[in-house]
Amino acid sequence: MNSPEGKIFYFKVAKKDAQELINFIGRFYPNDKILNDRYKILKEGNNIFFPIKISQKQLKDLKKKGNKMQIKIIKKYGYKKKDYKHKNLEEALEDKIPEKSFDLIPKSYDIIGDIAILEFNEIERLRDIEKIKKKISMAVIEVNKNVKTVYEKIGKVSGDYRTRELKFLMGTKKSETIHRENNCQFKLDIEKTFFTPRLINERRKISHSNIRKFETIVDLFAGVGPFSVQIAKLHNVKIYAFDKNPHAYNYMKENLQLNDIRGEIYPFNMDVSNLIKPHNKIGTKLKNKVNRVIMNLPEHASDFLDIACHLIREKGGIIHFYLFSEKPNTIKKARNKFQEKIEGFNYYIDEITRAEIVKSYSPKSNMIVIDAFIRKNQTHLMRNFK
Ligand SMILES: C[S@@+](CC[C@H](N)C(=O)[O-])C[C@H]1O[C@@H](n2cnc3c(N)ncnc32)[C@H](O)[C@@H]1O
CATH class of the missing domain: 3.30.300.110 (Met-10+ protein-like domains)
Incomplete structure (x- = not known):
């Protein structure tokens, strides 16, 4: 037996009364954890000592009831279980x-x-x-x-x-590790790249949403690739994934190899502001060709809605837009901001399929997601047509 670690409380009962004691605990304390399972039960002579964990009030109460039942409460040295796993x-x-x-x-x-x-x-x-x-x-x-x-x-x-x-x-x-999430693995460096496990449900929702075969998708702020990889794992789509952080880009490339994906992902290490520039090759190629844009940069995503509108098809496409919004009425404020911004770029909201709080960000703000189907303004299209 290992050496004792200070005195703790025990129920002392004769071996023959041990079952009676167990019944007693179940009857009087059905919901409380009275037995202290960190410590070993002791047997000495004809007695058994059950380690217990009780408050002063419970102790007083028990002494009364226990005495009536010939159960003694005593303090003696306790021996911790070697293989005990702490619960919290x-x-x-x-x-x-x-x-x-x-x-x-x-x-x-x-x-x-x-x-x-x-x-x-x-x-x-x-x-x-x-x-x-x-x-x-x-x-x-x-x-x-x-x-x-x-x-x-x-x-x-x-x-x-x-x-x-x-x-x-x-x-x-x-600082480098491999994180597993929704059946995918992501290698990353916690000091050099952004990653939060708190978006696990969000990435699940997006990757399990109604994404159609052969969609062209742009992940504007892809990081080490969690949205892109999880979508491409489940869908036969083409994803263009951008990040300006070279470390995130390198890990994203590794993560494409680490995961078994059905779709195609094209990673780019660049600042997405360049996509709108006249001679940007990839920006020109994707102009108005994209079915879906993911914008996971909640601090500044509203500053990049011109890029999203540049990419999205004029006939319409989906934007997954994340932003931080000040309390109160965080969802309403986020919707208004989104609408005002895209209207400035000649797009309008055809349908908002989801607008909800993703998580609380600070005492004063929430992180909001807006999933919206947006289209180019009709009057503008008509003007072009004439
Ligand atoms: C909030 S993190 C999100 C990363 C990823 N979507 C995820 O869920 O882990 C935003 C990412 O956007 C990248 N970023 C910020 N500004 C950018 C820009 N102008 N162009 C491209 N990437 C940018 C950052 O390097 C960062 O990795």
Whole structure:
């Protein structure tokens, strides 16, 4: 037996009463987890000791009821189970960090491949904060068997490449990983490229939407390729995928090889503003030929609707438009902005098939998606016709 780790509470019962005790727990505490399954059950002589986890109130209550039933509650040294897997961070950190630093434990965190990325609440005047962060990251590795590396978010997503400053905290020192999502795999570097696992449902929705055979699709801000790859995995389509970040472009190229895709993807490392320039080869080739445009650059996508309108067929096409919108009425504001912008480029909304909140972005704003079928303004077409 391993050495004891401090005193804990036990139910002490005679072996012959053990079953009665189990019944007792089930009867009085059907919904509470009274047994402390981190510790071993002990047998000594004719007695069995069941480790329990109880509040002061429960303890008082139990002492009354337990005494009536000849069940004793005692405190003695406990022995942790060797193979015990902690269920969450709080539990793993229970006796490792001071109680007042529990507010520092992140409520949720992102896992990209085998790398966890934590964001800590700022707690003023907490001593040894860096040491506590290390202990929390150790617990993240302990609780998540696939996590090998832990980073901390330092800054906001920023710059043209939409990356953020990260600080290495614990585990294998590396920033490249392979993330699995919706039956696809994506190799990426969390420091050099943008990637968020929080769009998993969004990418699923788009790739499972009503995409027709042989569509021409443009992914304007493709990153390492998650939208393009997931669509091309399921559909026989042609996708032109752009990103100005050379690292994202290189990973996207690798990801085309990593995944078994049905459609064709043509990756480009360029700034999509160039697509509208008169002598841009690919921009000229795709002008008014595109059935669908994906615009996943929520901070600035509205500045690129001229590009989308340049590409989309005059007879009509679909735009998947993502943007951040200020509360309140985030969806309505986003729709108005989208409509106002495309009208400026002689297009109008034929139908909005979806307008909804993708996720909360900040206390003041949401990320919104608008899926819209847009067409070139008829009066304009008539003028051209005459
Ligand atoms: C928010 S990320 C989205 C990436 C990807 N769609 C995803 O879901 O992971 C936006 C991407 O757009 C790229 N980007 C930003 N401005 C661009 C531009 N003008 N032309 C091409 N790519 C651009 C950034 O490098 C970044 O990879």
